[in-house]
Amino acid sequence: MRNLARVRAMFRSLLRRKQVERDLDEELRSALQELRERYESRGLPPEAALRAAQLDLGHIDLIKEEVRSRGVAHTLDTSWQDLRQGWRSLVRTPAVAAVIVLIFAGGVGSATAIFSVVNSLLLDPLPYQSADRLLFVWQDLTRAGYPRAPLAGPELEDLRQRGTLFSGFGGIWANTVALTDGTEPELLRSGLVTPDFFEVLGATAMLGRTFRPGDDAPQAPPAILLSHAVWKRRYSADPRLVGTRILVNGRPTTVIGVMPESFALLLPQDAAIPDDQQAWVLLGRNMLKLPRQQQFLRVVGRMKPDVQLADAQREVAAIGERVGREFPEYGRDGAKFYAVGLQADATREIRPALLGLFAAVCLLLLIAGVNVAGLLITRATARHHDTVIRIAVGAGRARLFRQCLVEGLILSVLGGGVGLLVARGMVTALVSVRPPALARIDATTLEMRVFAFAALLAILWGVLFALAPLTQLFRTTVLGVLRGSGHGTAGPAANRIRSGLLVFQVAISSVLLITSGLLAKGFYELQRASYGFNPEHVVTFKLSLAGSRLRDPAPIAVFSTELRRKLAAIPGVTAVGATSHLPFDTVPNWGSPYLPAHESDETRAGLADARSITPGYFNAVKAELVEGRWFTDADTYDSLPVAIVDTLLASRLWPNDSAIGKQVKAGPATTGRTDVMLTIVGVVRHLRHREVTRDVREQIYFPAPQSLRNPMAYVIRSDIEGSDVIAAARSIVAKLDPTLPIYDVRPLASYAVHARATRGFTMVLALAFAASALILTTIGIYGVTANNAAQRCSEFGVRYALGAQPRQVAGLVFRDAVVLAAVGAAVGCFVASAAAQLIRMQLYNVGPNYLPAYVVGAGTVLIAAVLAAWIPAWRAARLSPLDSLRAN
Amino acid sequence: MASRSTELLKGTVDLLILRTLELGPRHGVAIADRIAQITRNAFVIKPGSLFPALHRLEAEGFILGRWGETPEGRRARVYTLSGAGRKQLGIEKRNWARISVAMGQVLEAE
Numbered sequence: 001m002r003n004l005a006r007v008r009a010m011f012r013s014l015l016r017r018k019q020v021e022r023d024l025d026e027e028l029r030s031a032l033q034e035l036r037e038r039y040e041s042r043g044l045p046p047e048a049a050l051r052a053a054q055l056d057l058g059h060i061d062l063i064k065e066e067v068r069s070r071g072v073a074h075t076l077d078t079s080w081q082d083l084r085q086g087w088r089s090l091v092r093t094p095a096v097a098a099v100i101v102l103i104f105a106g107g108v109g110s111a112t113a114i115f116s117v118v119n120s121l122l123l124d125p126l127p128y129q130s131a132d133r134l135l136f137v138w139q140d141l142t143r144a145g146y147p148r149a150p151l152a153g154p155e156l157e158d159l160r161q162r163g164t165l166f167s168g169f170g171g172i173w174a175n176t177v178a179l180t181d182g183t184e185p186e187l188l189r190s191g192l193v194t195p196d197f198f199e200v201l202g203a204t205a206m207l208g209r210t211f212r213p214g215d216d217a218p219q220a221p222p223a224i225l226l227s228h229a230v231w232k233r234r235y236s237a238d239p240r241l242v243g244t245r246i247l248v249n250g251r252p253t254t255v256i257g258v259m260p261e262s263f264a265l266l267l268p269q270d271a272a273i274p275d276d277q278q279a280w281v282l283l284g285r286n287m288l289k290l291p292r293q294q295q296f297l298r299v300v301g302r303m304k305p306d307v308q309l310a311d312a313q314r315e316v317a318a319i320g321e322r323v324g325r326e327f328p329e330y331g332r333d334g335a336k337f338y339a340v341g342l343q344a345d346a347t348r349e350i351r352p353a354l355l356g357l358f359a360a361v362c363l364l365l366l367i368a369g370v371n372v373a374g375l376l377i378t379r380a381t382a383r384h385h386d387t388v389i390r391i392a393v394g395a396g397r398a399r400l401f402r403q404c405l406v407e408g409l410i411l412s413v414l415g416g417g418v419g420l421l422v423a424r425g426m427v428t429a430l431v432s433v434r435p436p437a438l439a440r441i442d443a444t445t446l447e448m449r450v451f452a453f454a455a456l457l458a459i460l461w462g463v464l465f466a467l468a469p470l471t472q473l474f475r476t477t478v479l480g481v482l483r484g485s486g487h488g489t490a491g492p493a494a495n496r497i498r499s500g501l502l503v504f505q506v507a508i509s510s511v512l513l514i515t516s517g518l519l520a521k522g523f524y525e526l527q528r529a530s531y532g533f534n535p536e537h538v539v540t541f542k543l544s545l546a547g548s549r550l551r552d553p554a555p556i557a558v559f560s561t562e563l564r565r566k567l568a569a570i571p572g573v574t575a576v577g578a579t580s581h582l583p584f585d586t587v588p589n590w591g592s593p594y595l596p597a598h599e600s601d602e603t604r605a606g607l608a609d610a611r612s613i614t615p616g617y618f619n620a621v622k623a624e625l626v627e628g629r630w631f632t633d634a635d636t637y638d639s640l641p642v643a644i645v646d647t648l649l650a651s652r653l654w655p656n657d658s659a660i661g662k663q664v665k666a667g668p669a670t671t672g673r674t675d676v677m678l679t680i681v682g683v684v685r686h687l688r689h690r691e692v693t694r695d696v697r698e699q700i701y702f703p704a705p706q707s708l709r710n711p712m713a714y715v716i717r718s719d720i721e722g723s724d725v726i727a728a729a730r731s732i733v734a735k736l737d738p739t740l741p742i743y744d745v746r747p748l749a750s751y752a753v754h755a756r757a758t759r760g761f762t763m764v765l766a767l768a769f770a771a772s773a774l775i776l777t778t779i780g781i782y783g784v785t786a787n788n789a790a791q792r793c794s795e796f797g798v799r800y801a802l803g804a805q806p807r808q809v810a811g812l813v814f815r816d817a818v819v820l821a822a823v824g825a826a827v828g829c830f831v832a833s834a835a836a837q838l839i840r841m842q843l844y845n846v847g848p849n850y851l852p853a854y855v856v857g858a859g860t861v862l863i864a865a866v867l868a869a870w871i872p873a874w875r876a877a878r879l880s881p882l883d884s885l886r887a888n
Numbered sequence: 889m890a891s892r893s894t895e896l897l898k899g900t901v902d903l904l905i906l907r908t909l910e911l912g913p914r915h916g917v918a919i920a921d922r923i924a925q926i927t928r929n930a931f932v933i934k935p936g937s938l939f940p941a942l943h944r945l946e947a948e949g950f951i952l953g954r955w956g957e958t959p960e961g962r963r964a965r966v967y968t969l970s971g972a973g974r975k976q977l978g979i980e981k982r983n984w985a986r987i988s989v990a991m992g993q994v995l996e997a998e
Contacts, residue, residue, distance in 0.1 A: 023965065024939075024943070026963075027916065027939070027964070027965045028935075028939065030962060030964050030965075031916050031917050031935060034917045034962060034964075035917065035935075056935060057935040057936070058934060058935060058936035062936070063935070063939050067939065067940050067943045067944075
């Protein structure tokens with residue numbers, strides 16, 4: 001009731017302000033009249049009566065003001081006034097306002113862009129049910145060079161049987177399957193999974209179902225689960241597909257379901273399970289019974305509800321320890337299992353980069369903030385006189401405070417708005433250059449959380465820095481300023497602050513420029529780095545024989561030789577070969593155990609990357625033969641089993657001796673034949689297959705006929721356009737056998753580019769941020785110098801009047817700025833050398849004290865500073881003495 | 889004396905106005921007259937504080953102002969106590985009683 005009346009009164013005073021004013025006016029007039037008549041009736045003459053009545057009533061306007069100041073309308077009114085005044089004062093110096101808004105937009109925009117990346121990668125949970133319950137289980141084989149290794153089938157069984165804190169463990173292994181129905185054969189990236197894999201993961205099918213226990217029973221019909229993309233493209237999104245049979249690897253297989261479009265397997269990058277798998281089939285039960293030395297299963301476990309991560313991790317480690325003691329296969333070292341949170345592990349490698357980026361953005365925000373504060377302070381200083389007069393005539397400090405706030409808010413809203421546009425552009429740019437390890441950035445959108453972040457940031461920041469000038473304001477004593485010069489020049493304190501800010505931001509941009517220079521140099525070194533092979537002018541394609549008529553070694557060898565002969569006959573082609581695994585490929589390639597011939601203790605087996613290659617492969621990739629010979633067509637299935645090893649393996653096993661003629665025993669799964677003794681016929685310079693920056697793992701190569709692999713990647717070196725080679729190759733394959741699928745047609749160099757992508761991404765980002773920092777700093781130096789020059793205008797006039805030359809006046813303006821910039825750059829160099837120690841891991845072949853980076857980085861900032869200070873100095877030099885004296 | 893009392897009793901203007909209007913609708917000058925009359929000129933509320941107070945009370949919804957006529961036939965804004973105002977008056981009366989008892993105790997204490 002009362003509130004209703006209040007609201008009514010509020011609306012009345014708001015909507016009918018004129019009426020309320022008129023009422024008040026009339027009421028007071030009427031009261032005056034009444035009082036006057038009263039005095040008259042007491043016998044006072046009319047004039048005296050009026051005066052007495054006026055005296056009683058007091059000042060009518062004051063009463064009105066008093067009444068008004070209590071109304072809602074009044075509050076709105078003054079806010080509106082503040083807003084208009086704030087806007088007017090910003091517009092009065094449009095250049096400053098525009099610069100501030102731009103700085104704001106740059107700062108808020110880049111922070112928001114990075115936040116949206118952080119949001120999608122680190123904060124958004126993986127798209128599985130209760131994803132925080134999921135763990136990924138690794139095995140520590142550091143002894144053999146694999147700190148993060150997968151598990152063997154029996155080891156998965158151990159976890160299942162002994163784990164009490166888990167509701168399940170699922171395993172997956174990446175492979176390929178060939179769809180051989182219809183007109184065009186196609187090879188799909190597929191996953192071989194345990195029946196409970198999807199249940200453990202917490203992912204369900206869009207159509208049909210995923211696998212369930214029992215699907216892998218020996219007599220159960222083969223089943224396949226398809227990705228949304230394949231279902232849509234190859235089967236035109238036909239919902240009746242589920243339940244029908246299609247030909248997979250030549251076998252009729254039932255389609256049991258289709259996964260939703262949003263489903264992706266987001267396992268750790270080095271688990272080497274591609275996240276764009278296209279189909280899933282079941283792991284045969286016999287694969288889970290393979291020996292313990294064959295570690296190939298990527299295992300995901302789901303913790304029971306309420307189980308703590310640390311407890312679950314302890315349990316997994318304990319199981320590993322017990323298993324290692326129980327089974328002799330592990331030898332003296334035992335087994336080490338460890339579990340990590342799936343999401344934490346997936347972002348393990350990106351996290352430091354992202355945090356580094358966040359730090360860079362914070363620096364950038366600081367620079368931008370410092371500039372805005374600096375500009376606002378100089379502007380406030382210029383308006384000092386004006387402000388002081390307003391205080392003198394009675395403007396409350398609260399009102400001045402409010403005005404500063406309103407100005408800050410206007411800048412925030414404008415800057416934040418433009419900043420969002422900047423952020424949108426940056427996110428788009430980031431997504432387009434992101435490395436595969438950051439695939440989830442794709443999901444990055446400017447959603448509500450990010451929007452709220454930007455808004456909060458803009459407003460907080462704007463208000464904070466808009467209030468910076470107040471520190472000056474509240475120190476103001478009216479008398480002091482009025483009595484002083486009257487020119488409103490800044491005091492020494494303010495100048496010191498401004499100088500400090502300038503040094504600070506020059507230092508920060510020097511650090512960013514120097515470190516990004518180091519990163520760029522490292523990246524350049526990386527591109528020139530020798531991989532042990534040359535990927536330029538080489539095209540590759542893959543060919544699968546699964547589902548074809550060719551099954552036995554002899555006809556496959558004949559086919560392969562024939563195909564290579566025809567490919568080599570393409571005009572312009574200089575070398576042709578094939579390999580089971582391309583360098584930097586994501587095809588799973590787990591190390592194979594081998595044993596030197598004189599060694600009998602199986603637990604001392606080494607692990608090496610095993611690749612099956614044809615003659616011509618090493619020529620096509622231009623690998624270097626250190627000794628011995630390459631494989632030839634004379635190395636057949638029936639001839640002496642031979643191998644080529646790399647320099648790492650050769651120098652470790654026979655450091656003082658030639659490896660040629662020595663023998664190693666290959667593990668049973670390595671060549672497909674049991675315990676073969678291989679004679680080494682050649683030593684090849686180590687090829688960087690896995691990492692571009694260092695030599696990882698020893699390598700053994702087998703002749704393809706002695707170690708059959710499918711699919712094979714064909715590698716063609718030529719002098720002509722890659723696309724012409726591929727066109728010719730396609731028609732050759734089609735003539736040989738039209739049912740064979742060709743896929744993954746790519747230049748070999750693209751695999752290397754792919755492998756370098758994360759570092760390239762880091763470098764691009766660092767450079768982008770350094771460039772923004774440089775621009776912001778330049779603006780800042782310009783702003784400070786220009787303002788200083790403007791304030792000293794009358795001083796210059798006096799100097800001119802006393803006979804100073806324009807060059808000398810310009811020098812005054814110039815020198816200050818450049819000296820400060822030089823100090824800042826020196827500080828920056830110092831800090832950068834410390835920062836470079838922190839990013840040493842990111843630097844390839846570059847010392848953290850690589851001098852040119854420092855010279856160029858600091859030099860660039862200094863040049864920018866000189867240019868920025870030049871303009872105001874030049875302007876000061878062109879002042880006419882009279883104008884500068886008149887300026888105040 | 890009067891001016892000192894006004895100083896001291898600034899907060900009680902509302903109570904005085906509400907109490908006066910409880911006796912019947914009145915216009916501005918008549919309210920001041922009535923207060924002066926009852927308190928035998930102890931409290932003289934100047935128009936300078938009367939009118940702002942009236943408008944504040946109206947904005948709070950305690951009283952209602954309408955254009956009407958004074959007994960002398962003059963056009964004036966006549967104020968009436970609203971239901972909310974009556975309740976508020978009760979609250980302020982109790983407050984005042986508490987204050988005056990407390991003040992009395994302070995003054996009588998040895």
